Amino acid sequence: MLDGGCEGAAGLAVYGAETVDASAPASARAALLADDVPGRLVRKDPTLWGPEAQDEAAIRLGWVDTFRRSRELLPQLAELKAELGDLDHVVLAGMGGSSLAPEVITRTLGKPLTVLDTTDPGQVRAALGDRLLRSVVVVASKSGSTVETDSHRRAYWQAFLDAGLTEAEAGRHFVIVTDPGSPLAKTAAEMGAFVLLADPDVGGRYSALTAFGLVPAALAGVDVAELLDQAEALAAALGGDRDNPGLALGAALGAAATTGRDKVALVSDGTGIDGLGDWIEQLIAESTGKSGVGILPVVVEDPGSPGATGPDVLTVTYGGGLPAGAVPGGGVRAQLAVNGPLGAQFLTWEYATAVAGVVLGIDPFNQPNVTESKENTNRLLGSGLPVESPTFVDAGIEGYWSPGAGQQDAPVPGDLAGALRLLLAGLGEDGYLAVMAYLDRFADAKAGQVRPGLAAASGRPVTFGWGPRFLHSTGQYHKGGPQLGSFLQITGDVVDDLPVPGKPYTFGQLQAAQAAGDRQALAERDRPVLRLHLTDRAAGVPRLLDVVRGLAEVSEEGRP
Incomplete structure (x- = not known):
């Protein structure tokens, strides 16, 4: 058992956070509670990260409850999946936050999804040559101007035309996920593609439970309503002072980073969540790495791989539900373990990263470099x-x-x-x-x-x-x-x-x-x-x- 007890809600538990926080000269958690950070965060208070971050935060806190608005997508997704029933090969063209969450979702739940997040011509060519006429291509870009994703869209469009489809027929093979009013939304209308608009108040790396995460996963056969249920069950705990796993995790990450453990090794404990480390990596690195400070995530292949521990490393394991009698951490010499359902994992890590931003004194929603x-x-x-x-x-x-x-x-x-x-x-x-x-x-x-x-x-x-x-x-x-x-x-x-x-x-x-x-x-x-x-x-x-x-x-x- 990890030192530091357990703090959990809605089936998600964080082990060891109390000990990590106690290792700092002053408790990060106590300071956060004194400033009412949990309550202010669930109320979407944009002043939490200081005056310079306020304008950005004011339009980037939709992730706090986006799982509720995302339910409006469910009937649309059911209709779209029925409409495209003959297209059984789902390709996702997206980068960063637009691709990593659906990749984790489908890998964890055992559904096939081809993720195209590269400019390597060999990898692009292989994707184009795989079941082309049975493919539905989800083109996902929040800004609508991502060069890689635009290049993928162009390549697939040309491939469909070269295969003998008319432009109207080719358009049916595309599903566009983007923000309202983006350049890609206009292009989608010109293509005759299906369009599903994402939550505009959620940044890309926090978008797991928006259309960016849900549309490709649903088309691949995932029951995405279950992910929303898991997040909503957890959300009730996030405004509290106790039994709040997001607060426990965020305070521990911040306390460690400000006392010499500013690298976080992310290790799967083998209990059923596949690839979450890559998603956490982009969330933490892009959210905290700025102004000369930050937390460096290090995704480690398995518990026995080198690099999981070190004097300046906070070792964190993650996974699904623990079987009876299991020890948190999967046998790794971990300081923290996070276990629970995937939808709750997404919301917990988003919340914790925003809380760590408060501790570090940085804006977790911009990406200046x-x-x-x-x-x-x-x-x-x-x-x-x-x-x-x-x-x-x-x-x-x-x-x-x-x-x-x-x-x-x-x-x-x-x-x-x-x-x-x-x-x-x-x-x-x-x-x-x-x-x-x-x-x-x-x-x-x-x-x-x-x-x-x-x-x-x-x-x-x-x-x-x-x-x-x-x-x-x-x-x-x-x-x-x-x-x-x-x-x-x-x-x-x-x-x-x-x-x-x-x-x-x-x-x-x-x-x-x-x-x-x-x-x-x-x-x-x-x-x-x-x-x-x-x-x-x-x-x-x-x-x-x-x-x-x-x-x-x-x-x-x-x-x-």
């Missing part, structure tokens, strides 16, 4: 990519080293192992490494194995994100959070590129521009960036993994 990489990408698409010469070439892997502050006089790495050692040596006692892979997350899935290997080699927190989807989540933390990061970017040659219909560039060019634009944003902050370009992906990924394993083995041998 997200646009930097986007602007760099657009500029590079217009001007062309910079000409770069590799620092070294190692077995078909080209390495490009950009030193960080204080590293300009360090020896230039001459091979892959040396470059990785140099990168890891710069982490120090409080740094972290972010691995950013602009590859195909299915065909190149083994690239994800570098995360535990580098965590074992460095003894430091290591995150892993597929590009460009991480730009819509952890990308904010990388640029706006504490400047403690070192960055490993992995790119790969494109063998068979794919045009973006109606645009003067290809998916491969867009992917390359996004990677280059993000490198520029990081280098401008004097952060070390090592780019590894795989001239042959099939050979490059195993070569990289072999070198990482070797570094991990040497590191293990050197530890007492």
